[in-house]
Amino acid sequence: MSNPKRMMTMKTRTAAVTVMVALLWDLVIGDVSDVLCRWNTSCLLEGKFSIGDDVVIHWIQLPQISVHSFYHEADRLQTQDKRFKGRTLLFKENIGKGNASLLLKDVVVGDEGRYKCYVGTLMGTSESFVNLHVEAPVTRIHFHCDGRQLICSSDRIFPAPELRWSTEPALPHALINTSEVRQETQTELYNISGSLDLAGDALPGVEYVCDVSSSSSGNRVTWKKTIVNISNVETSIECASVSDQTSLVWTFNSTDIIASKRAGHKLDIAEHWKKHVKGLSEAGSLDLRALTDRQSGTYTCTLSNATRTRVHDVFLSLTATEHGKPKVAGVVIVVIVLLVVGAVAVAVAIYLLKNKNFASLSLSENKEGNEAEASNQLSSLSAQKRNEERVIEQGLLQTPAGETWIGCQSVSAMSLKNKQAFTPDVRLRLDAELESNPVDFWREKWGPSS
Numbered sequence: 537m538s539n540p541k542r543m544m545t546m547k548t549r550t551a552a553v554t555v556m557v558a559l560l561w562d563l564v565i566g567d568v569s570d571v572l573c574r575w576n577t578s579c580l581l582e583g584k585f586s587i588g589d590d591v592v593i594h595w596i597q598l599p600q601i602s603v604h605s606f607y608h609e610a611d612r613l614q615t616q617d618k619r620f621k622g623r624t625l626l627f628k629e630n631i632g633k634g635n636a637s638l639l640l641k642d643v644v645v646g647d648e649g650r651y652k653c654y655v656g657t658l659m660g661t662s663e664s665f666v667n668l669h670v671e672a673p674v675t676r677i678h679f680h681c682d683g684r685q686l687i688c689s690s691d692r693i694f695p696a697p698e699l700r701w702s703t704e705p706a707l708p709h710a711l712i713n714t715s716e717v718r719q720e721t722q723t724e725l726y727n728i729s730g731s732l733d734l735a736g737d738a739l740p741g742v743e744y745v746c747d748v749s750s751s752s753s754g755n756r757v758t759w760k761k762t763i764v765n766i767s768n769v770e771t772s773i774e775c776a777s778v779s780d781q782t783s784l785v786w787t788f789n790s791t792d793i794i795a796s797k798r799a800g801h802k803l804d805i806a807e808h809w810k811k812h813v814k815g816l817s818e819a820g821s822l823d824l825r826a827l828t829d830r831q832s833g834t835y836t837c838t839l840s841n842a843t844r845t846r847v848h849d850v851f852l853s854l855t856a857t858e859h860g861k862p863k864v865a866g867v868v869i870v871v872i873v874l875l876v877v878g879a880v881a882v883a884v885a886i887y888l889l890k891n892k893n894f895a896s897l898s899l900s901e902n903k904e905g906n907e908a909e910a911s912n913q914l915s916s917l918s919a920q921k922r923n924e925e926r927v928i929e930q931g932l933l934q935t936p937a938g939e940t941w942i943g944c945q946s947v948s949a950m951s952l953k954n955k956q957a958f959t960p961d962v963r964l965r966l967d968a969e970l971e972s973n974p975v976d977f978w979r980e981k982w983g984p985s986s
C-alpha cells in the first residue's frame with residue numbers, strides 16, 4: 537500500500553527546491569534579453585515582475601547610471617542622468633499588471649550597453665537585464681560618375697560600415713579603388729565614401745559594383761555604360777532590371793528629369809519631353825521619337841528597390857551612317873520621296889479622271905471614294921515621312937562629329953588626338969571600345985591576373 541502522506545511531502549520538497557533554485561537563479565543571473573534599437577527611433581526595454589504592493593522600479597544603465605526611477609506611485613527623476621532627460625517613459629497603467637517596461641525615445645549611439653531593471657514590492661525584489669544594441673542601417677547609397685571616377689557614399693551608419701568595389705564579370709586586373717570611413721563626433725555615426733578609377737574608360741558589357749554594408753544591413757549600386765550611335769529619329773534605350781522595383785527615373789544630361797515612376801504612382805513624363813517620349817516599356821526601356829541632335833547626350837536610367845540600385849548611362853549620339861555624307865544622302869532621300877509622291881499623285885489623278893469620278897475627290901460628298909481616301913492617306917504618310925527625313929537631316933547636319941565618351945565625359949576627336957592627354961593604357965582602352973568581348977580582350981592584353 538502506498539503512503540499518500542509521504543508522496544505529498546516528497547512533492548512539496550521537490551517544489552520547494554525548484555522554487556529555491558529559481559529564486560537563486562533570478563538573483564544571480566536574472567532574466568537577460570537582447571534588443572536591437574534603431575537609431576533616432578523609440579525602443580522598448582522589457583521588464584516584468586510578480587505583482588505586489590508599494591512598487592519601486594529602478595532602471596539603471598550599468599554600471600551605475602540612473603535612467604528612470606518610480607516609487608510612491610510616481611516617477612522620481614531627481615537622480616536621472618541628463619542623457620536620458622525627457623526620453624524615458626514607464627507605462628503607469630500597466631505597472632499594476634507586473635509590467636515595468638521602459639520606452640526609450642530618440643535612441644542615440646551612447647544608449648548602447650547593459651541595463652538593469654530592479655523591482656521591489658512588499659512581496660520581494662527582482663532584477664532583470666537588457667542588452668541594448670543600436671543600429672543605423674545602410675539606407676541609401678549616393679552614387680555619381682565624375683570624369684573617369686565612380687564615386688559612392690553613404691552616411692549615418694552604425695556600427696562601422698564597409699565599402700567594397702567589384703565588377704561583373706570580374707576583370708583579370710584590379711582597378712585602383714579607395715574606401716574611407718569617418719565618424720561624426722556628435723552622433724558617433726559613420727559616413728563612408730569611396731572611389732573607383734576606371735583607368736580610362738568603362739568597358740562595354742561590364743557592370744561596376746559598389747557595396748556598402750554594416751552588421752545586419754547593406755545596399756548596393758551597380759553602374760554600366762553603353763554608347764549608342766543612331767541615325768534614326770526613333771530608338772529604344774534599355775534600362776536594367778531589379779526585382780520588386782520601387783522607383784525608376786530617366787534623366788538627360790544628369791539633371792533634366794525625363795520620366796519617373798514610383799511604386800504606387802503612375803508614370804510621370806516631363807512636359808517638355810512628351811514630344812520625344814513614345815513610352816516606357818514594362819522593363820523600363822525608354823522609347824524615343826522625333827529625335828534631333830539636341831537630344832544627343834547622356835540618358836541615365838536609375839532603377840531601385842529597397843536594397844539595390846542599378847544605374848545605366850546611355851551615351852546617345854545621332855551620327856552619320858552613309859559614308860559620312862549625310863547631307864547629300866538626306867537631300868537625295870527627300871528628292872526621291874518628292875518624286876514618288878508626285879508620281880503617285882499623277883497616277884491617282886489619271887485613275888480618277890478615267891473613272892469620271894472627279895467630284896468624289898471631296899471626301900465628305902462621296903462615301904464610296906475609297907481611292908480618294910487611299911490617296912489622301914498616302915500623301916499624309918508621305919508628308920510624315922518627309923518630315924522625319926527633314927528631322928534626320930537637321931540632326932545629322934548639326935551633330936558635332938567625332939565625339940566619344942571616356943568614363944562619363946564627352947571628349948572631342950581633337951583632344952583625343954592630343955596624345956599627351958592620355959596614357960598609353962587609356963589609348964589601348966579606347967582602341968578596345970568596339971571589341972565585342974571586353975573581358976577576353978583584357979585577358980589578352982594583361983595576361984592572367986596575378
Ligand SMILES: *[C@@H]1O[C@H](CO)[C@@H](O)[C@H](O)[C@H]1NC(C)=O
Nearest residue numbers: 575576577578642643692723
Ligand atoms: C530623427 O527623427 C525625427 C522624427 O522622429 C526627424 O524629424 C529627424 O529628422 C530625424 N533626425 C535625423 C538626423 O535623421
Ligand SMILES: *[C@@H]1O[C@H](CO)[C@@H](O)[C@H](O)[C@H]1NC(C)=O
Nearest residue numbers: 580582583584627630635637
Ligand atoms: C508592457 O506594456 C507595454 C506598453 O503597453 C507593452 O508594449 C509591453 O508588451 C508590455 N510588456 C509585457 C511583458 O507585457
Ligand SMILES: *[C@@H]1O[C@H](CO)[C@@H](O)[C@H](O)[C@H]1NC(C)=O
Nearest residue numbers: 701702703709710711712713
Ligand atoms: C579594389 O582594390 C582591392 C585591393 O585594394 C582589390 O582587391 C579589388 O579587386 C579592387 N576592386 C576592383 C573592382 O578592381
Ligand SMILES: *[C@@H]1O[C@H](CO)[C@@H](O)[C@H](O)[C@H]1NC(C)=O
Nearest residue numbers: 691692718719720721726727
Ligand atoms: C557625414 O555626412 C553628413 C550628411 O551628408 C554630413 O552632414 C556630415 O558632415 C558628414 N560627416 C563627416 C564626419 O564627414
Ligand SMILES: *[C@@H]1O[C@H](CO)[C@@H](O)[C@H](O)[C@H]1NC(C)=O
Nearest residue numbers: 777778779780841842843844
Ligand atoms: C532587390 O533586387 C535584387 C536584384 O534584383 C533582389 O535580389 C532583391 O531581393 C531585391 N530586394 C528587395 C528588398 O526587394
Ligand SMILES: *[C@@H]1O[C@H](CO)[C@@H](O)[C@H](O)[C@H]1NC(C)=O
Nearest residue numbers: 788789830831832833834946
Ligand atoms: C548634353 O550633354 C552633351 C555632352 O556633354 C552635350 O554635348 C550636349 O550639348 C548636352 N545637351 C543639352 C541639351 O544640354
Ligand SMILES: *[C@@H]1O[C@H](CO)[C@@H](O)[C@H](O)[C@H]1NC(C)=O
Nearest residue numbers: 763764765855937938939940
Ligand atoms: C559612334 O560614332 C563615333 C563617331 O562617328 C565612332 O567613333 C564610334 O566608334 C561609334 N561608336 C559605336 C559604339 O558605334
